[in-house]
Amino acid sequence: MDFHNFGSLPNLITFGRLILVPVIISLITAQRWKEACVAFIVAGISDGxxxxxxxxxxxxxxxxxxxxxxxxxxxLVSIFVTLAIVGAIPATIAIIVVARDVMIVGAFLIARILDKPLKVRPLWISKLNTLAQILFAALVLSVEAFGVSKGAWFDASLYIVAALALASLGAYFNRWIRHMSA
Structure with a gap:
């Protein structure tokens, strides 16, 4: 079977990840932590x-x-917002993650509206940011699923995720400013 002819295997895997989003959110809100953790890990692996x-x-x-x-x-936005709503993570980290994404999408839309579209190319800091967010969410789900205590690692992880989100936003903003000024 030639997956390339009808959208490619990678696209099918990505569609599967999209389908998992409402499933994972439903599992978290039902506090079925183990199932949510497994489904999220599957989604995370599918990304790579x-x-x-x-x-x-x-x-x-x-x-x-x-x-x-x-x-x-x-x-990631759905997971962070849902984890904040159920009290598993501070709302501040969800706000930082969501605000970063909204600002980046907004910048791409503004560039397109002004007829200066940007190519969709993730920066290395963005890839690192995404990896950190996936790992952090998986750790939080694991803590909830297996009753592990949140220790110093939790606070350190919060700061790392926040710093990477802000650094990634800064890198994209810098790229956007240079592109729009050219």
Whole structure:
């Protein structure tokens, strides 16, 4: 079967990640932590897997270039907001994560409206930010699922996730300013 002809295997994996978002949110709100943790880990692994397959087999598509970051944002924004609502993480970290994404999407939209569209290319700091957010969310879900105590690692992780989100926002903002000034 040639997946490349109907959207590629990486795109199908990404669609699967999108489908998992409401499932994970429902599991968290029902406090079915173990199931939510497993589903989230599957979604997190799928994020790396779809990119690896696309690069390794040269199955990159324009749809995938847009769909993958949308799936990442849908997953992470939903997870952080839901974890904040149920009290598993401070609302401040959810606000930072969501505000970063809203500002970046807003900048891309403004560039497009002003007929100066930017290419969708994730920066290395953005990839590191996404990885940190996925790992942090998985750790929080694991804590809730297995009753592990939140220790100093939790506060340190909060600061790391916040710092990476803000650094990533700064890097994108710098790129956007240079692009818009050219």
């Amino acid at each position: 897997l779809d990119g690896w397959i696309a690069k390794t087999f040269n199955w990159r598509t324009e749809l995938g270039a847009y769909l993958d970051p949308i799936a990442d944002k849908a997953l």
